[in-house]
Amino acid sequence: MSRRRIIAGNWKMNKTPAEAAELVALLKDKVVNDAVDVVYCVPSIDITTVAEAVKGTNVKVGAQNFYIEDKGAFTGEISAPMLKEAGVSYIIIGHSERRDIFGENDILINQKVKKAFASGLNPILCCGESLALRKAGTYCEWIKRQITWDLSGISADDVKKLVIAYEPIWAIGTGETATADQAQEVCHMIRETIAELYDSATAEAVRIQYGGSMNAANAAELLAKEDIDGGLIGGASLKADFAQIVNA
Ligand code: PGA
Numbered sequence: 001m002s003r004r005r006i007i008a009g010n011w012k013m014n015k016t017p018a019e020a021a022e023l024v025a026l027l028k029d030k031v032v033n034d035a036v037d038v039v040y041c042v043p044s045i046d047i048t049t050v051a052e053a054v055k056g057t058n059v060k061v062g063a064q065n066f067y068i069e070d071k072g073a074f075t076g077e078i079s080a081p082m083l084k085e086a087g088v089s090y091i092i093i094g095h096s097e098r099r100d101i102f103g104e105n106d107i108l109i110n111q112k113v114k115k116a117f118a119s120g121l122n123p124i125l126c127c128g129e130s131l132a133l134r135k136a137g138t139y140c141e142w143i144k145r146q147i148t149w150d151l152s153g154i155s156a157d158d159v160k161k162l163v164i165a166y167e168p169i170w171a172i173g174t175g176e177t178a179t180a181d182q183a184q185e186v187c188h189m190i191r192e193t194i195a196e197l198y199d200s201a202t203a204e205a206v207r208i209q210y211g212g213s214m215n216a217a218n219a220a221e222l223l224a225k226e227d228i229d230g231g232l233i234g235g236a237s238l239k240a241d242f243a244q245i246v247n248a
Pocket of ligand 1: 211235
């Protein structure tokens with residue numbers, strides 16, 4: 001089965017609305033590839049600006065965080081209906097920075113995946129191991145456990161629409177990329193985990209990205225791997241290089 005490639009930029013906490021408009025304008029003529037799904041996952045404050053700026057292009061807008069309730073007394077949070085109305089179609093869930101800095105655990109991440117599907121947002125579910133787990137050699141067990149918890153109670157039909165991002169924490173923002181073989185090993189293991197939890201048709205349909213210092217120089221080699229269907233790009237999504245990754 002051929003899966004459609006998906007390249008998503010994770011802008012993290014970068015770009016004011018004015019800067020966001022400039023970046024979208026810079027990328028506009030370069031990020032033109034109908035064979036690839038392209039997503040800009042932007043800070044919430046930038047969503048309206050970016051949604052307006054990408055109108056008429058094939059770029060979709062993503063968010064980086066939300067809460068599981070639709071509205072109410074949740075100071076500082078933003079809801080799925082708010083994101084939807086503002087033009088968001090993808091949502092990053094379970095990024096290691098949210099897990100490690102903001103204390104999000106797999107119970108909340110699982111609730112967020114459920115809420116995203118129920119709200120018509122496409123989750124980009126992140127998983128990945130620390131350097132200690134990589135060195136200990138137990139990273140596959142760890143990631144398998146993350147996926148199993150995070151997808152508890154999610155139907156096969158939803159998982160077919162899911163994007164999973166494998167992001168080894170030791171490669172995020174460090175300039176140290178997993179080799180294409182290391183990334184392929186884990187992405188393949190993730191697909192096998194989906195086959196065990198669901199069935200082979202679901203495993204064939206789910207799209208798996210690699211993330212962690214992916215850039216214009218290494219993207220083609222990573223994306224050539226059988227189980228790597230795209231990338232979640234941090235640093236390199238903030239510059240013109242992003243277009244080279246989309247076209248890799
Ligand atoms: P990076 O970030 O490309 O800057 O390593 C990737 C991510 O955290 O999504």
